[in-house]
Amino acid sequence: MAKKKIEFKIQNYGIYTQWERGSKALPKIKKITTLIPAALDVEFGLILQIKGGKGLCLDFEIIHPPFIDLKTGEIAPSFVGQHFVNGNDWRFFIGDTFWEPIEDKIGEWEIIVWNDKKEIVRKKFQVVESE
Numbered sequence: 001m002a003k004k005k006i007e008f009k010i011q012n013y014g015i016y017t018q019w020e021r022g023s024k025a026l027p028k029i030k031k032i033t034t035l036i037p038a039a040l041d042v043e044f045g046l047i048l049q050i051k052g053g054k055g056l057c058l059d060f061e062i063i064h065p066p067f068i069d070l071k072t073g074e075i076a077p078s079f080v081g082q083h084f085v086n087g088n089d090w091r092f093f094i095g096d097t098f099w100e101p102i103e104d105k106i107g108e109w110e111i112i113v114w115n116d117k118k119e120i121v122r123k124k125f126q127v128v129e130s131e
Helices: none
Strands: 007-016 029-032 035-038 043-051 057-063 079-084 089-097 107-115 118-129
Touching (some): 007 118, 043 118, 089 107
Antiparallel strands (some): 007 043, 057 079, 107 118
């Protein structure tokens, strides 16, 4: 029997309402854009939809401009993690928000998602000074 093809699709991307980490509710899209103003509590990223992928483990990385990790005093590495797909029509939010100091968060941010070492999503955002 042939394997069902798993579908990956960016549902939307840009600026969102604040997301409560740990909540099952996804944030709502406020503006579709890749130009993100650097301001406190601006939530940005993308919502990825996966069809037919229940049980998959996705790896992700958020590459950001170099900034100092205030806890270690070192340049913060990219954010990496995994997400488990819990349904056959599954959506999840991957993104970030800004914190002080804001100035060192300006520049290019990139979100990459892999399934079984195969890249399925790559989206770049340009973070600019807020007006």
